[in-house]
Amino acid sequence: MKWFISHETIRSPFLKTLEKDCGEKISHCYQCGKCSAGCPISYQMDYLPNQIIRMVQLGMEEQVLSSKTIWLCASCLTCTSRCPRQINVAEIMDYLRRRAYTKHMTPPGEIEVPLFNKIFLRNIELHGRLFELGLIGMFNLLSGKFFKDVALAPRMFLKRKIGLFPHKINNSKEVKEIFKKSGKLGRARRDKLWQPKLLFLNLSRKLIERIERLK
Amino acid sequence: MKIGVFVCHCGTNIAATVDVEKAAKAALNLAKVKFSTTYKYMCSSPGQALIKDAIKEKGLDRIVVCACSPSLHEKTFRECLKESGINPYLLEIANIREHCSWVHRDRETATRKAIEIMKLAVTKVTHNRPLEKTHMPIEKRVLVIGGGISGIQSAIDISFAKFPVVIVEREASIGGRMARFDKTFPTLDCAACILTPKMVTVAQNKYVTLHTYAEIEEVTGHVGDFKVKIRKKARFVDTSKCTGCGACWNKCPAKVASEFDLGLCKRTAIYTPFPQAVPNIPVIDRENCLYLKSKKCGLCQKVCPFGAINYQMQDEIIEEKFGAIIVATGFTQFDHSVYGEYGYGKYRDVITGLHFERMANSSGPTGGKIIRPSDGKVARDVVFIQCVGSRDEQKGVSYCSRLCCMYTAKHALLLKEHNPDSQAYVFYIDIRAAGKNYEEFVKKVQNEYGAVYLRGRVSRIFEKGGKLIVRGADTLSGAQIEIKADLVVLAVGLIAQNDAAKLAQMLHIPYDQNNLFTEAHPKLAPVETITSGVFLTGACQSPKDIPDTVATASAASVKALGLLVQDQLEKEPLVARVDKNLCSGCQACIKACSFNAIETKEVEDRALKRKRTVAEVIEGVCSGCGNCTAVCRMSAIDLEGFSNRQIMEEIEVL
Numbered sequence: 001m002k003w004f005i006s007h008e009t010i011r012s013p014f015l016k017t018l019e020k021d022c023g024e025k026i027s028h029c030y031q032c033g034k035c036s037a038g039c040p041i042s043y044q045m046d047y048l049p050n051q052i053i054r055m056v057q058l059g060m061e062e063q064v065l066s067s068k069t070i071w072l073c074a075s076c077l078t079c080t081s082r083c084p085r086q087i088n089v090a091e092i093m094d095y096l097r098r099r100a101y102t103k104h105m106t107p108p109g110e111i112e113v114p115l116f117n118k119i120f121l122r123n124i125e126l127h128g129r130l131f132e133l134g135l136i137g138m139f140n141l142l143s144g145k146f147f148k149d150v151a152l153a154p155r156m157f158l159k160r161k162i163g164l165f166p167h168k169i170n171n172s173k174e175v176k177e178i179f180k181k182s183g184k185l186g187r188a189r190r191d192k193l194w195q196p197k198l199l200f201l202n203l204s205r206k207l208i209e210r211i212e213r214l215k
Numbered sequence: 216m217k218i219g220v221f222v223c224h225c226g227t228n229i230a231a232t233v234d235v236e237k238a239a240k241a242a243l244n245l246a247k248v249k250f251s252t253t254y255k256y257m258c259s260s261p262g263q264a265l266i267k268d269a270i271k272e273k274g275l276d277r278i279v280v281c282a283c284s285p286s287l288h289e290k291t292f293r294e295c296l297k298e299s300g301i302n303p304y305l306l307e308i309a310n311i312r313e314h315c316s317w318v319h320r321d322r323e324t325a326t327r328k329a330i331e332i333m334k335l336a337v338t339k340v341t342h343n344r345p346l347e348k349t350h351m352p353i354e355k356r357v358l359v360i361g362g363g364i365s366g367i368q369s370a371i372d373i374s375f376a377k378f379p380v381v382i383v384e385r386e387a388s389i390g391g392r393m394a395r396f397d398k399t400f401p402t403l404d405c406a407a408c409i410l411t412p413k414m415v416t417v418a419q420n421k422y423v424t425l426h427t428y429a430e431i432e433e434v435t436g437h438v439g440d441f442k443v444k445i446r447k448k449a450r451f452v453d454t455s456k457c458t459g460c461g462a463c464w465n466k467c468p469a470k471v472a473s474e475f476d477l478g479l480c481k482r483t484a485i486y487t488p489f490p491q492a493v494p495n496i497p498v499i500d501r502e503n504c505l506y507l508k509s510k511k512c513g514l515c516q517k518v519c520p521f522g523a524i525n526y527q528m529q530d531e532i533i534e535e536k537f538g539a540i541i542v543a544t545g546f547t548q549f550d551h552s553v554y555g556e557y558g559y560g561k562y563r564d565v566i567t568g569l570h571f572e573r574m575a576n577s578s579g580p581t582g583g584k585i586i587r588p589s590d591g592k593v594a595r596d597v598v599f600i601q602c603v604g605s606r607d608e609q610k611g612v613s614y615c616s617r618l619c620c621m622y623t624a625k626h627a628l629l630l631k632e633h634n635p636d637s638q639a640y641v642f643y644i645d646i647r648a649a650g651k652n653y654e655e656f657v658k659k660v661q662n663e664y665g666a667v668y669l670r671g672r673v674s675r676i677f678e679k680g681g682k683l684i685v686r687g688a689d690t691l692s693g694a695q696i697e698i699k700a701d702l703v704v705l706a707v708g709l710i711a712q713n714d715a716a717k718l719a720q721m722l723h724i725p726y727d728q729n730n731l732f733t734e735a736h737p738k739l740a741p742v743e744t745i746t747s748g749v750f751l752t753g754a755c756q757s758p759k760d761i762p763d764t765v766a767t768a769s770a771a772s773v774k775a776l777g778l779l780v781q782d783q784l785e786k787e788p789l790v791a792r793v794d795k796n797l798c799s800g801c802q803a804c805i806k807a808c809s810f811n812a813i814e815t816k817e818v819e820d821r822a823l824k825r826k827r828t829v830a831e832v833i834e835g836v837c838s839g840c841g842n843c844t845a846v847c848r849m850s851a852i853d854l855e856g857f858s859n860r861q862i863m864e865e866i867e868v869l
Contacts, residue, residue, distance in 0.1 A: 003692070003693065003694040003695065004694065004695045004696075004697070005689075005694045005695070005696050005697075006696070006697045006698065006699070007596055007638075007640070007696075007697070007698040007699055007700075010638075010640070010667050010696075010698070011638060025662065027661060027662055027665070028658075028661075028662055030658075031670075031691050050691075051691075051692060051693075054689070054691045054692040055692050055694075057667075058667075058669075058689060058692055058694065058696075060692065060694065
């Protein structure tokens with residue numbers, strides 16, 4: 001990690017807008033590192049959660065929003081529940097994801113995460129509750145990993161973890177109303193689910209794997 | 216002569232490694248030993264009762280206790296002997312714990328060694344003489360060196376007990392460093408508001424005598440009877456006539472940089488350091504006064520309505536006697552000109568914390584405005600650098616100065632209050648805010664006043680386009696940082712006064728490699744020194760903030776009062792004695808004595824029928840170190856309790 005920042009970075013409004021938008025006092029963080037210590041995903045992250053917080057404190061917006069970490073966060077809330085300064089780290093990660101998404105700063109390797117989120121929301125909007133098979137099917141189709149986890153399907157089906165048809169809820173109209181009203185989230189629906197870049201990436205990855213296996 | 220030997224188990228401390236029963240049995244084989252026994256804890260009440268009973272029943276007259284170091288329980292057992300009616304100095308302690316059981320593993324050899332140690336003690340005790348404690352009178356006055364907050368507090372505390380106190384202050388007014396401060400952390404009381412009432416109390420107190428503009432010239436004597444020479448530097452102003460009206464300093468044409476404001480503004484050659492000075496009587500700076508230099512002005516004398524100016528005044532040396540001395544000489548700032556990377560000397564906008572303090576002060580040189588000293592513009596982006604000189608073994612001192620973290624936080628807060636659109640950047644290594652409400656204060660500065668804390672040292676400061684470019688790093692994010700600053704404030708460390716070593720030598724108190732005075736024990740005697748009657752308070756011992764300084768000042772006063780309330784001083788009789796018949800008067804012992812405890816004396820020599828000079832030990836001063844006995848060529852000096860004969864015999868039985 002090598003960055004060069006100036007006093008303009010530090011005085012940038014990034015920290016203040018973030019604190020205002022999500023109501024979390026990030027400037028309270030004293031970098032004890034307890035969030036990173038307990039994070040189950042940290043081994044996959046490019047920056048540890050505490051480093052993300054520090055970068056936010058110093059106004060390093062570009063570096064934060066293009067990091068993998070914010071997309072890898074599983075929102076398990078271990079960090080939030082353990083923070084001695086009462087900072088909701090998971091909430092901040094969520095905020096950063098939304099900001100990165102609206103600013104189109106998602107790193108190319110992590111496009112699958114927002115895609116999954118979008119399909120999930122679409123799914124909820126249509127059925128009022130999660131239709132697992134639809135979610136899995138759509139995700140596999142749109143991400144180009146067509147046969148991902150297919151072998152698990154019969155067992156999941158027998159254990160009644162997934163069903164063939166969606167379960168409807170009573171007032172699905174109201175859910176749609178909620179989606180309509182929740183501006184930012186509603187926008188996710190209108191965005192195209194079709195991600196040719198991702199599809200190409202995953203298909204070419206698979207091809208390379210095949211070739212390597214042939215060797 | 217009947218000697219009793221008492222061997223202590225000390226729980227398992229001794230008994231686990233030394234066969235105590237065997238040692239006790241072996242004792243009975245030694246000459247003159249009539250009784251020996253063991254007990255689990257000899258220092259306990261039943262253990263002491265055992266000794267008392269044995270003395271009564273067996274008629275013992277000398278006692279050897281084989282136990283821990285004499286520094287721990289010698290006093291206990293001496294008292295025990297005294298209660299049984301034997302002279303307490305007919306006791307010897309054989310240290311078989313620290314010197315034997317704790318440092319050995321093999322039981323058999325350890326037991327053998329314990330028996331050897333016991334043998335030495337038994338041999339020594341046979342030559343012990345009954346001794347009586349000596350008593351000396353006490354001069355019931357206290358000298359306080361230094362008129363800062365610690366000296367002031369000490370003087371006030373002692374005056375409560377109605378003992379006379381004399382404060383000697385080098386500068387023209389008392390108040391010290393604290394008088395220069397603007398606010399005090401963590402409560403942000405105005406420093407002058409809490410200090411000046413104390414200064415006035417001291418000035419009005421009938422038990423306190425102030426000698427400002429004075430220095431200690433010489434200290435001789437010892438606890439209860441210190442003779443101190445004080446040089447009262449010539450003020451050139453008659454203190455009995457002057458009313459502090461200010462006519463003189465308003466007219467004085469000579470202007471020089473003010474020491475009190477650290478060169479941020481000018482003062483006149485006749486001046487009082489600050490408006491609330493106590494006493495409010497000016498002094499003439501003889502180096503800069505035009506009249507004293509070239510006899511060409513004399514304006515102040517003309518304008519003084521009371522005729523208080525006297526150019527003929529000379530330094531005056533007074534000699535006074537004191538029973539105890541409290542050293543409250545305080546600290547000075549680390550000179551950071553050694554840091555080329557901070558460019559001090561080159562850049563006028565790189566200042567120290569104390570400069571900042573003066574600027575923030577409403578009676579300071581800028582009238583409370585925080586500005587760039589170079590062009591007078593309001594400081595907006597201000598970088599604070601901590602640990603300048605502290606924790607730097609290469610260029611500074613190895614210790615942490617303890618209060619820079621706090622005063623920097625306070626400065627960041629004051630900056631925001633004075634210049635609301637400013638931004639403070641604090642470069643730190645660790646934030647050490649250990650004190651009541653200190654951590655909360657630092658957090659408040661960060662959270663409510665928006666100070667940005669960056670963890671790392673600054674590598675370079677240079678000037679570009681009228682701004683100071685500060686290059687540093689934030690190790691928490693791994694980022695290199697460049698800040699365009701208007702002002703850089705260095706949190707310089709606290710170091711000993713330049714002449715601390717000289718004063719320490721005068722007072723015979725030890726000082727460390729940093730010239731800070733050394734306390735008698737770092738935990739259990741923090742305000743005492745090994746020279747009895749000399750006490751330490753404040754930052755001359757180690758860097759201290761105001762609460763700690765005041766606490767040590769009160770502690771030192773209590774210690775001094777504890778001395779003064781006694782009618783007479785009790786003194787251990789284990790001192791050196793000169794055999795006048797043997798002494799050749801070579802005076803080697805006088806040079807060897809580090810306590811100035813030996814004097815010369817004329818005696819009538821009957822054989823030669825003329826007078827000759829011999830050495831004489833002042834019992835009150837002698838601490839029984841034995842230096843003189845080692846250098847005496849004639850073996851004329853002997854140390855009570857450790858006589859040459861005793862030591863030789865101990866060696867022989869080994």
